[in-house]
Every structure is written in structure tokens, then in C-alpha cells.
Amino acid sequence: MTRYIFIFLLLFSFGIKAQNISGQAYYESKTTVDLDAFGGGNGEMSEEMKKAVGQMMKSALEKTYILTFNQYESIYKEQETLDAGPVNPGFKMMMSSYTPGAQYKNLKTNQIVEENEFFGKQFLVTDSIQTLDWQTTNESKQIGQYIAFKATAMKKVDPNDYSMARPKKKESSAAKAKDDEGKENAEVKKDSVQPQDPMDMIEIPKEIEVTAWFTPQIPVSNGPGEFAGLPGLILELNVYRTTLLCSKIVMNPKDAEKIEPPKKGKEVTRAEYVKIVKEKTDELRENFRNSGGNGRRGGGFGG
Template sequence: MKKIHITLISFLILAFAKAYTAKAQQDFKAKATYVALTKFDMPDDSTMTKKAESDPIMKQVMEQLKKGSKQEYTLEFTRTESSYDKVQELATPGGPSNGFSMSFSTDSGVGSTIYKNLNEKTFIKQGNIMGKEFVIKDELPTYEWQLLNETKKIGQYNCFKAIYVPVVEEIEEEDEKAEEEENSSMIAMIDNYDPTITAWYTPDIPVSNGPGEYHGLPGLIIEVQQSETTILLKEIEMNPKEKLELKKPKSGKEINQEDFDELQEKKMKEMMKNRGRGNGGIFIQTIGG
């Protein structure tokens, strides 16, 4: 009888522990602030530098690229869901002069509001092309991370290094005219582009998530770098008292990622053809971060 009593108590303790662990996982939440830095350091013999010598608009673009951009983002997340959103800022006094303006846009959803569902492996992202809003719904990209033994401490967290090298497909142009249009884009002018994504993650926060669309590592991504963009964790609050706002973008036409990318590329080519007819805005798409 005593043995049965002890067995029953052990069973109840085990059941309680499992229930407590499940509830703790369900209740876990955090709010992190990341800083995204994008800056281009163009060599004197680069394609863009040479074009800037004879093109006044390109010269202004080059000056802005060298100054770079800095923006803060908030990542609110549980173990299975997250919302990544830009911290709103007041407009810069004075604003752009002579009708010239330039915006930085980045891949991996870094420059836009994005909701991720890790269980369903899907995302909902806010997109914008020439002022038109889109809601991009699709499957989360798969990152085939290579986990390395290299470590470093970022703030209070022990971090491990991981890299991912995307497969860059070579596109054969149909004719010389199409090739010329492609080479006139801003992306083609960035020499020695390296698509490698380098991430630093910490198992101290066992959540397979990170800024933008980045995810898939055995710990929260603290820092990530691709091309000219670096994103770094500034601060994090574990289990904040206030309720999280896991935003799902709703404003705009619904579209998948592939169709959005094709439409964006088409509009960029049209814009480059019309460049020089007026002092319109310049749209820069930086691959990274």
C-alpha cells in the first residue's frame, strides 16, 4: 500500500511538472529592441563612384550612401510567434532639398513590419512599392545555417556564430538591351557583393527567432550581418508585464513574395528608365539585413 502511495505521489509530481513547464513555455514572452545600421563604403574605383563624377543625382546618392542610415526596430515574441516593427521617428527638420529624396529598403523584412508564426512556418509582411501598400503572405524562408565553433560575448550573452550562403542564380539576359537595363540598376553598381549572412545567436534565450525574417537557430539571434547592413540587439525585457502587440499587417493588396519581388523589380526598371526627367525620389534596395 505504501509503495502504491509513493508511486501515486511521484505520478502527480511528474504530471504537475509537465503542466507547469507547458504553461511556462506558453506564457513566455519578451520584448527586444534592435538597431539596424546600413552604410556603404565605396572604393574610388567602384562603378557608382565613377558614375557620380558625371551624374549630379548619382553624386547625391553616393553622399547619402556614405552617411548611411540607422533605425530602431522592436521585436515582440513568444516561443512560437513574433512581431517586428519599426520604431516611429519624427521627420528630420528641413527634410530633403531640391525635391531629392532617398530611402533604404532591405531584404529579409528588416525594413518592414513582419509577423512570424514559427509553428506554421509562415509570415505576413507589410510591403510598399512606389507608395502602394501590399500585404505579403508566404512561407518563411529556409536558412540552411552552418553552425560554427566560434564564440563571442555580446552584452551579457554568450553567443555562437552561424553562417548561411544563399544560392545566387545567374540570370541570362534575352538581349543586350535587357542586359543594359539590368546593369543600370543600383544593385549592379555595388561591386564585390557578398550574399553571406552571418548570425550570432545565444542558447541563453532558447527561442528559434530573430529580427526581420531571420530564424531557425537554437537560440535568439543577437546580431546578424549581410552585405552593408548589420542588426544588433540593443536591449531586451523578458516577460514584460504589459501585453504584447503581435501585429499582423492588414493594409494593402494581398500578394505572395515571388509576385511582389517581380513587381518591385519591374517598377525599379521603369523608374531607372525615367530617371533624369525630373527630380523624383531615388529608391535604393540594399541586399542584406
């Protein structure tokens, strides 16, 4: 039965594709972070500290975004709100530096333009929309007043996307040290006063599975952020630990924001931006090592 509903909705959507479709979709972002996995379960982080860090992460990651779209174009932005509570300025700057700003997509030209701020400098990143090999299914559920169908795909991860960071498995470091240097050298290494680089404690997966729920009732091949390419608007998106759920849709709004590419920042390609981020991250790590782990942070960009 679900299969026939899917086919009917697809045929219905094709019938109205010629119409002038526009709208605004509001997405609520939720991200889960397992602080115990980063040492909290071994007495390395107190309950009070875990609570404080958890609150900062919640403030930084739980946001509302608005996708303003028509048949071929869209602009995706965070909804401006007052800060809910105090957040460490350094933590806030770190999180915002690795999070895209306004994102413009053009499905006709297959182009995406992002407005990013990285450690105090503005960049305008241009790239092609990443084409995912979506596998659609007949599995469906109701999201608001719309019937949504499930699709999955594997997505390559930007090596600088620290929102995807996960703790490294502990098994190999001690075992490798014993195999390569012997037990005695491993103990010496353990007792060393050399500070541990926090970046050595995490890893970023090379690819992840993405699950999307789309509705043919809104026949635009668009969705939140960089995601697109399904026969209907994406209403829910699950990417690793983050879920984006559409909470409201306004079709053909009278006062919608004008859809146009952002213009603020130095124009760079995706490859150039990845190189800039890597070089700055390497600089921060080197500063950390040279400062003896005191957290001294490097300055911004020159010029």
C-alpha cells in the same frame, strides 16, 4: 571548454522551453556604403556631394527595430522616431519602397507576412519563412549579459533587393566592346551622348553569406526580420554590408505590443510582389531613358 558551455546552455534551454517565454529585443542597424566604388574616387562625385549622399544614406539606413516575440510568433517593426535631418523626398521614397515594413513570423506554420509600401501603394506580402542551412560553431562571444554562438549560412538574394546593390566590375564592358565591335566602335560608344542608365552601373549578387550570433539562454528560434531557425534568439546579424546588433532585451514585458499579422494592404504572394516590383522598376528605367537622363519619374500605381 567553449563546446561544453554550448552543450550546457542547450540542455538548460531545453529544460525551460515549456515555460511561457516572451520578450522584446531592440536592434540597432548599421550599413556601410563605399561611395568611392560608385565613382567618387574618379572625380565623378565631389567630396561635398559624397558627404551629402552619405548623410542621406545614414539617415535612411541607420535605424532601431523592435522584435516582439513569444515562443512561436513575432512581430518586427522599425521604432518610430522624428527625422534627424533633411532628406531628399525622392530619395526617401525610393529607399522606403524597397524596404520591408512590419514583418510577422509564425514558426509553427512557417509563415511570414510583410506590410510593404511600394511607390505609394500598400501591399501585404505572404510567404514561407526561408529555411537556411545554418552551420553552427563553437565560437562564442559575450553580447550584453548573454553568451552568443556563431552560425553562418548562404542566402539567396531577392533580385529586386537594391539594398544589396554593388557596383559592377568595370573590366568587362570595355573589353567586350573592343572584342565584339573593335576599338573604333568602342570609342564611338564612349563618346555617345546617350545617358547611362544608373541601373546598368550596379548588380545584385545571387547569394550572400549571413553570419548570426545567437544565444541558447533565450530558447526561441527567432531573430530580426525574416531570419529564424537557430536554437536561440539571434542577437547579432551580419548580412552583406548591414549589421543588426541587439542593444536591449526586455523579458516578459507587461506592456508589450500584441503579436498579430499586419492587415494593411493588398494581399499578394512573394512571387506576385516580385513581379510588381520588377515591372515598376523597368518602367522607371524606361522613363529615364526616354527623358534623356533628366530623372523624370513615373507616376504611382493606377486604381
